[in-house]
Every structure is written in C-alpha cells, then in structure tokens.
Amino acid sequence: xxxxxxxxxxxxRLLALVLSCIxxxxxxxxxxxxxxxxRAGKLGEAMTKADAYLSTKPNDPQMRFLKGVIQRxxxxxxxxIATFTKLTEDYPELPEPYNNxxxxxxxxxxxxxxxxxxxxxxxxxxxxxxxxxxxxxxxxRLASQAYNKALQLDGAxxxxxxxxxxxxxxxxxxxxGQRPVxxxxxxTPTVTTPASGPAKPAVSAPVNAAAPVLAPSxxxxxxxxxxxxxxxxxxxxxAVEASVxxxxxxxxxxxxxxxxSAYGKDFVPPGKLSRSAWEEDRRKRIxxxxxxxxxxxxxxxxxxxxxxxxxxxxxxxxGALAVSSRKTLELTKNGERWLISKESTGS
Numbered sequence: 001x002x003x004x005x006x007x008x009x010x011x012x013r014l015l016a017l018v019l020s021c022i023x024x025x026x027x028x029x030x031x032x033x034x035x036x037x038x039r040a041g042k043l044g045e046a047m048t049k050a051d052a053y054l055s056t057k058p059n060d061p062q063m064r065f066l067k068g069v070i071q072r073x074x075x076x077x078x079x080x081i082a083t084f085t086k087l088t089e090d091y092p093e094l095p096e097p098y099n100n101x102x103x104x105x106x107x108x109x110x111x112x113x114x115x116x117x118x119x120x121x122x123x124x125x126x127x128x129x130x131x132x133x134x135x136x137x138x139x140x141r142l143a144s145q146a147y148n149k150a151l152q153l154d155g156a157x158x159x160x161x162x163x164x165x166x167x168x169x170x171x172x173x174x175x176x177g178q179r180p181v182x183x184x185x186x187x188t189p190t191v192t193t194p195a196s197g198p199a200k201p202a203v204s205a206p207v208n209a210a211a212p213v214l215a216p217s218x219x220x221x222x223x224x225x226x227x228x229x230x231x232x233x234x235x236x237x238x239a240v241e242a243s244v245x246x247x248x249x250x251x252x253x254x255x256x257x258x259x260x261s262a263y264g265k266d267f268v269p270p271g272k273l274s275r276s277a278w279e280e281d282r283r284k285r286i287x288x289x290x291x292x293x294x295x296x297x298x299x300x301x302x303x304x305x306x307x308x309x310x311x312x313x314x315x316x317x318x319g320a321l322a323v324s325s326r327k328t329l330e331l332t333k334n335g336e337r338w339l340i341s342k343e344s345t346g347s
Contacts, residue, residue: 034066043074061091061321068100077104088120091321093285095121095128102134111145114138123271127344144168237301240308240331243338247329248294248314254286264332264339293317306333 030053037046050067054060068083081104087097098121105114115138121131147164150157243262250258260279269278286292295315302309308331316323330342 031062031066034063034070038066038070038073043070046070047074057320059090059320061087061094065097068097072100072104077108080104093124094323095125095131098124099128099131099134102131102138106134106138106141111138111141115142119271123273125345126270236303236308236333240301240303240310240338241299243331244299244310244312244329245296247340248296251286252292252294254289254292256283256287259286262340264334264341266332266341267339268342270343289318291318307331308333308338 030049034046034050034053037043037049047067047070050063050070053063054067057063064083064087068080068087071077071080071083081101084097084101084104087094088101091097098117102114102117102121105111105117115135118131118135118138121128122135125131144164147160150160151164247259247262250256250262260282267275269275273281293316295317297313297315300311310329310331312327314323314325314327316325325345328342328344329340331338332341333339
C-alpha cells in the first residue's frame with residue numbers, strides 16, 4: 001500500500017516580529033531601510049546594508065534577525081539556520097528565533113528538530129500563539145509519518161488509513177485556494193510558497209513591512225498609572241500594585257531572593273518545569289546579565305476577593321536588547337501579601 005501524503009505547514013509562519021518586539025532606537029532607520037528593501041524583493045541590497053551595519057555592531061539582535069530573514073528568503077537555508085541558532089544562544093529569552101528555526105527545519109522535513117525548537121519557543125513565552133499552532137502542525141506531520149510506518153509494517157491494518165485520511169483532509173482544506181500575497185506597505189502579508197513535493201510542505205512567511213515600534217531607552221522614565229479603584233477595593237488595588245512594582249524592582253536590581261519570593265506556592269512554572277528547575281533557570285537568565293531594567297506602563301488592576309489580575313506593558317532592557325510586550329499577572333492574597341500565581345505574555 002502506498003503511503004498517504006499531504007501538504008503540511010501551510011499555516012506555519014516565519015515571523016519578523018523582532019521589528020515590533022525588539023526595538024532599538026539607535027538603529028531604527030537602518031532596520032526600516034533593510035526591511036523596505038526586503039519587502040521590495042531587493043535581497044542583495046538588503047543583505048549588503050545589513051552586513052554593513054553588522055560590521056560595526058555585530059551583536060545587534062534586530063539586524064541579525066533581519067539577516068536571517070534575508071538568508072531564508074534568498075534560499076540560503078543553512079546560513080539562515082546558523083543565524084537563528086546563534087540568536088537563540090545569545091538571546092534565549094526571545095521566542096521568535098526558535099519559531100523561525102522550526103519553520104526552516106520543517107521545510108527540510110526535520111520535524112523532530114522543529115518540534116524541539118517550538119517547545120523552546122513556548123517555554124520562553126507560554127502565550128506565543130503562533131508557536132502553539134505550529135507545534136500542532138508538527139505533531140500532525142509526525143503522526144502522519146508514524147501512521148505510514150505502521151502501514152509499512154502491517155499493510156492489513158484497517159484502522160490506520162482512516163486516520164491518515166483525516167489528517168490529509170484537514171490540511172487539504174487548510175491549503176485550498178491559497179495564493180501568494182504580494183507584500184503591502186501597511187500590513188503584514190503572508191507569502192505562501194508552494195511545496196515542491198510531498199516531503200517539502202509549503203511554508204507561509206509573513207514579512208513585517210511596518211516600521212519598527214521604538215522602545216524607550218533604558219534611561220527614560222516610564223510613567224506608571226495608578227491602579228483603578230475597582231468596586232470599592234481601592235486599598236487592595238494599591239496593595240496589589242505595590243506588590244507588582246516591587247517584583248519589577250527586584251528583577252531590575254537582580255535581587256533574586258525578593259524576586260522569587262514574589263511568586264506564591266501555587267505558581268505553576270511554564271513548560272512543565274519543576275519549581276526548583278524554574279528558579280534555577282530564572283537565576284541563570286537574570287544574575288548573568290550585566291544590567292537589567294524593567295519598567296511597567298499603563299497598569300490595570302482588577303481585584304475580586306483574594307484574587308487579582310494586573311495587566312500592563314512591560315519595557316525590558318538588558319545591554320543592547322530592548323523588548324516591549326504586553327503582560328498579565330494573576331495574584332492571590334496570602335496573609336498580608338499578594339503573590340503571583342500565574343504569569344503570561346501577549347495578553
């Protein structure tokens with residue numbers, strides 16, 4: 001019996017989110033110029049300009065990310081893999097390079113490597129929806145391979161073909177009618193590259209054409225709005241806000257005792273890590289940095305009994321890296337203290 005084949009990864013995305021999430025004011029013009037050249041398909045010029053910038057600032061994460069996108073768009077898959085791999089080593093807190101590695105590995109049919117890269121992206125940012133979606137596609141492809149192997153070993157097994165057919169139908173429906181979309185200056189288009197064969201699924205690759213969103217410099221003060229008085233719980237709201245600001249201050253000063261004590265016993269670490277493993281991972285990520293600045297803007301506090309939800313924009317700076325992201329903390333009151341019970345990004 002011939003194995004079933006289907007087109008996978010029509011929805012997997014090679015994201016240039018670094019343009020909106022990793023913003024360095026000192027090089028905004030250069031990044032915008034390279035992005036514009038990339039959008040226009042002038043890959044050679046884009047690479048020349050990126051290399052010229054990196055010759056003076058070789059560690060710049062944003063331009064290195066753009067270089068990886070250019071390499072991938074130029075068909076230089078090994079070079080792109082090397083670029084994104086090095087980014088994951090130098091900036092392990094960023095999920096986007098892991099996601100891009102997964103796309104590249106998937107394009108080569110290396111689905112186990114793609115799975116591992118996506119799991120790292122999700123471990124870094126459990127709220128990264130794209131990585132979750134892509135991981136689902138990887139699992140489906142791995143399931144297809146396993147079912148095909150089962151049929152090779154036992155062609156009389158009548159339970160397997162319907163399962164393969166369901167996977168085949170699922171992705172055929174996803175791919176139906178998709179066409180390449182030309183980049184537009186004011187949007188983030190998706191350019192779908194058709195598969196060249198059964199083992200080389202299509203890869204959808206949005207290129208962010210918008211100018212980067214600039215994060216404030218580490219020395220710029222970031223205003224913090226007072227917590228709202230929610231249903232007469234103003235005092236509790238202020239206490240919750242104070243706990244969150246103390247957490248950010250401990251993080252900035254690399255005071256690990258105060259930072260870790262801000263998390264309650266009911267806090268569930270991301271990625272199925274044990275509490276001790278998570279704490280060790282946080283120590284490595286925080287103490288090893290030369291300097292850290294964590295600023296919070298536009299806090300919104302909601303209190304209900306002994307539970308509270310705080311939403312805000314977080315400005316993180318460490319060396320040359322600047323990351324601006326939305327964040328949500330859920331806290332539970334324990335005695336007189338409000339402790340973090342859940343932490344998510346992007347919500």
